[in-house]
Amino acid sequence: MKEGTGLALYDVTVRHDGPFGPVTAVDGVSLEVPRGTTVGLVGESGSGKSTLARAVVGLDSPCAGRITVGGREYRGRRAADRRRLGQQVQLVFQDPDTALDPRMTVRQSLAEAAGAFVRLERRSREQRIGGLLELVGLDAGCAGRLPRQLSGGQRQRVAVARALAVGPAVLVADEITSALDVSVRAALLTMLRDLQRRMGFAMLFISHDLAAVRHVSDVVAVMYLGRIVETAPTESLLRGPRHPYTRTLLSAVPSLHAGRRPAGEPLLAGEAPDPASPPTGCRFHPRCPVGPNHRPGRDVCANRDPHQDAAAQPHRTACHFPSRADDRPPHAGGVHQDANGGPTPRTPGEPPS
């Protein structure tokens, strides 16, 4: 285990009690977020992104695997364990309307967070609150207001300030921009990048907004039905997505500047399967545009579980027939179903072509 590593997940599995038995929401996820960097986690709803976030901050407990922060594992469910983890990892929620206690002023919320682990004198507490507000670009006059007297963007900034008040080593941002307007969203993203540069925390940025993810992330991980199907440096993933699911996802993003999407482009077939009974083999194979339903002879997809390539590779994908890196990115001109996919299945662990 490396020193100075931010957040690391090793084969983390989280199960929920569903109405019809346990549901594996996160299944054997390994991920590394070094200090000072951001990993973007994308995927559709139900893919387990938020469960993973809750597991990282200790609101859900994984039933298998390890989660380490700074090389240390924080286990246990007692209040003292909780507090030790809380000093290291903080979470910012999706909805700024509900993330702040509506009956507490901004000052009270921030004071509570700032004083959660260290005892602060009255004067130093005021200074700390002023500093936190300045950090997130709010003026000191906001301190006396209640959340409902702030705009959505301001509320989300307060939520970020509250999370940063304890000086965490890891910040988990769960869909923090999806409830905000575009003009406000851009400012918040810029602020987050700036804060990270100054404070050096590791960030797990969860979103289904690929453009936002691209803007803040160094590495992007794509999740489908509880598994990570592709991990790669941001530009590498966006320019040369190799997993067919990633390609479909990218091609679905509407773009303002790239012009109108040609009609009749293939849509993702079928419905997302029930996470309680995921398909065998590759979990994407029933909907895959290059899978056994479209290419006869690719039975391996339905039978064998593809594993991610060697961990040393910067661009990893869990697919038996990944597309080559030189294929055109989908948002530059549609998915090319016929261009991707090698003739032979690649065995797991073998270096990619």
Next chain:
Amino acid sequence: MVLSSLSPSASRAAPGRTRASRPGWASPMGVITLAMLGSLAVLAVAGALSWGRAADRPDPSAVLRGPTADHLLGTDHLGRDLLARLLSATWLSLLPAVAATLLGAAAGITLGALTAVVGGRARRLLGALINLLLAFPALLVAMFFAALFGAGAGGAVGALAVACAPGFARITQTLAAQVAGTDFMAAARVLGLRRHRLLLRHVLPHIAEPLMLSTTVAAGSALVALSGLSFLGLGVQPPSYDWGLLLSQGLDRVYTEPLPAVAPGIAIVYAAVAFQLLGEVLAGAAGRRTRPHPEEEPGARPARAGRPASADHVLEVEDLRVVLPTTDGVIRPVRGVTLALRRGEMVGLVGESGSGKSLTALALADLLPDGARATWATHRFLGADAESSSRKERRGRLATGMAMIFQNPASAFNPSLRIGTQMTEAVRAHRGTPRAEAVEQALVQLRRVALPGGRRLLRSRPFQLSGGQRQRVAIAAASMMRPDLVIADEPTTALDVTVQRQIMELLRRVRRDDATAILFISHDIALVADACDRVLVMYGGTVVENLPARELAVGARHPYTRMLVASVPDLAADRDRPLPTIEGGPPDPFGAAPGCAFHDRCPHRLDRCAVESPVLSPLGPGHEVACWGPLPSAPRPGRNETEEAEK
């Protein structure tokens, strides 16, 4: 608020605000309650002081007398004056009742609130304990414990506290569970706050109001129960006395002298009713604080512009305005929207939250929330003027010619009705289509939105479908009537990009097949530019620009549209450059200041912008702008434009 301090609307809103925060004491019920409680308080203090001695003075010469001039209620078996005893028993009866309620409430609330902050296992155990305690009838428990603690005032109070605690625990548990599920509680847990702090800071303040109400009401019941225990001989013991004991003693001779028994009964009922009324008034006051207050608006309706009806237009609206009363005063979310939709046209309505786009849609569909009022200069749907037809005719036309698709497919369907019933009810109600035929039509529509399952799907209920499936069912249901206009209010905001694409594809097909006009409301500019023919950009309750969708990326002329376009993160843009943002905040919804709503954030503002509102005026073919100084139409990328603005 700075803006609105000058405006007439703010001064009008102010009395509304004070009235909204006034509790319900001024109502007749409030006055009666205050009078009753006041009389009880006076009696409790004065009764013990003035009649306490008289109540304990025996008079062997006047034993068991009926009502006389000296003894208005008669005397008891020791010759003590019953009226004096009744009055001086006031505090002896009220104090134990209040004490028992407070003790029980404290125990129950602690028990119930703990369930919100302890771990999963302890929570289950506590919940089971509360259920177990609730299973015993309260009065039986009270009698059991009264016997156990020994007869007497203290024992009765303890027994009653034990008996009413489980009820409080259950109410608190339910209320606290709502708080425990919130994000701010999760955030507090992530901060590692200690349990007592979670409880005192985050849980209890949020549930205090309803708990106070139920405590007040419970005090009334406790009084009755305590009197009951005394009556049964399990409560206060002679020589001490309370109303229940007086009632019990009076009952022995109720057939000869009814008054000694009836008077304590009346006292008990009077006090119990006072407590119940207090609960009612408090509840009313709490409800009033959260209810918006309607405010009279001058019905200033602009002169009708009288544009001739066009056969080509499905919908024509001019100068649509909406006023909406809220707890903080009257807001004007829509301030003069003019729009027209042609047959088969897909028009995007974009704007940020608070720009009034959703209320515009609701006003068009006649679905405004209670209290909101819409006015317009022209409102023509399918060629028929809204003015010249009755409300019923208008409703009927909207029901058959217009369909709405909402943002949240989870709440757009009635969860307890089958999909088939909900899909077919419109055609069956408005067209009188027989059931079998309607089902056939529904199956056709479901096939069209690529939902397999047919009849099985029709028999399922909304919760059995995924979000994307529900939204597709919503589209299928909307097209059942073959409407001329579909209003889709953020139909894909709650969905993933891949599902969003399916939904957009379906909307396009509905438009193509049935020549349905679609008003597509969204905050996602990229999506609107991709899907629509024309885009209306809203800001501060008005349409600031109306332009062809293909021009949105580079051809926008209004500064707001340009800045909005520039702030959209794009997959192809340069990552290292900071995203441009729009400085300042959205316009004050209360304000009625003259001038362009965007002028205080606009980098290109002129002097005129602050005093005169620009109107939507044509700039080119199919392009209208409401701006005094539209930007040049040079096909510059919007990005450069905003960076200039930032400098």
